[in-house]
Amino acid sequence: MTVADGVRTEVIGAVGVCRIDQPDTRNALSPALLAAVIDGLEELDGDPTVRCIVLAGTDDVFATGADARSLAASTPEADANQGQADFWSRLSAVGAPVVAGVSGWALGTGCELALACDLVVASKTTRFGQPEVTLGLIPGGGATQRLTRALGKQRAMELILTGRRMGAEQAHGYGLVNVVADRKRWFEATMSLAVQIAERAPVATRLAKRAILAADRENLDEGLATERALLSEAMATEDHAEG
Known part of the structure; x- marks a missing residue:
C-alpha cells in the first residue's frame, strides 16, 4: 500500500484502488490533493497487473470542491503552476477503466471527478451537486459539458443554475450512476463491478x-x-x- 498526501493506493487482485481520505479537509480537492489523486491513478494505470481501477472516498464524503484557502489564492497563473490545468487531461488519459465508488457528499469538483470516471457506484446516502453559482462561480472541471451531454440542456441548466443537490436514486434514474448500494455495502458493490471488468480481456x-x-x-x-x-x-x- 502507498500513502501520500491524503491518498492511499493498493492493488487487490487485478483491481487497483485509489482512496481519497483527508478527514481534516473533508476531502476538499485542493491542488495538492488533486495532484496526489492523479499521481495515484497513473501509478495504478502503469501497473501491468491492474486491469481496472476503483477511485473512492470515505463513507461520509467522496470529495468536495477546492478548499477556501485554495480559492482565495487562485489565479490562472497559480492554477497552472500548481498542476491543476492538466489534471483533467491526465485523468482522461488513464487507460484502464475507472469505477468511482461514491458515498456521502460529492460536490463541486468532487461531483465532476465522479462524472469523469467511466462508471459510478453510489451509496444511498450520496448527494451530488454543483453549488458553484451559490459562490458566484461556475463549474470549471467539466460539469457544464458532461452534464449537458448526459442529461440534455434543460436538466443540466436546472442542476447547475440552481446549485441544488441530487440524490443517488435520482442520479441513477438520469443515467449518471450505474449501481445504487446500501451505505454499508457501497465499497463492496464498487469492487464487485470492478472485479467483473477485471476478469475480461x-x-x-x-x-x-x-x-x-x-x-x-x-x-x-x-x-x-x-x-x-x-x-x-x-x-x-x-x-x-x-x-
Whole structure:
C-alpha cells in the first residue's frame, strides 16, 4: 500500500484502488490533493497487473470542491503552476477503466471527478451537486459539458443554475450512476463491478473504453472509423487469438 498526501493506493487482485481520505479537509480537492489523486491513478494505470481501477472516498464524503484557502489564492497563473490545468487531461488519459465508488457528499469538483470516471457506484446516502453559482462561480472541471451531454440542456441548466443537490436514486434514474448500494455495502458493490471488468480481456476493455469515449469528441462517421480501427487492434491481440 502507498500513502501520500491524503491518498492511499493498493492493488487487490487485478483491481487497483485509489482512496481519497483527508478527514481534516473533508476531502476538499485542493491542488495538492488533486495532484496526489492523479499521481495515484497513473501509478495504478502503469501497473501491468491492474486491469481496472476503483477511485473512492470515505463513507461520509467522496470529495468536495477546492478548499477556501485554495480559492482565495487562485489565479490562472497559480492554477497552472500548481498542476491543476492538466489534471483533467491526465485523468482522461488513464487507460484502464475507472469505477468511482461514491458515498456521502460529492460536490463541486468532487461531483465532476465522479462524472469523469467511466462508471459510478453510489451509496444511498450520496448527494451530488454543483453549488458553484451559490459562490458566484461556475463549474470549471467539466460539469457544464458532461452534464449537458448526459442529461440534455434543460436538466443540466436546472442542476447547475440552481446549485441544488441530487440524490443517488435520482442520479441513477438520469443515467449518471450505474449501481445504487446500501451505505454499508457501497465499497463492496464498487469492487464487485470492478472485479467483473477485471476478469475480461484487459486489452479489449481498454480499447472499448477508448472507442466509447471517442463518441464525446467525434461525429458519427469519425466515431465508427475509430471503432473499426480499434477492433482491428483487438483482433491482433493474444487475448483474441486465445479466445
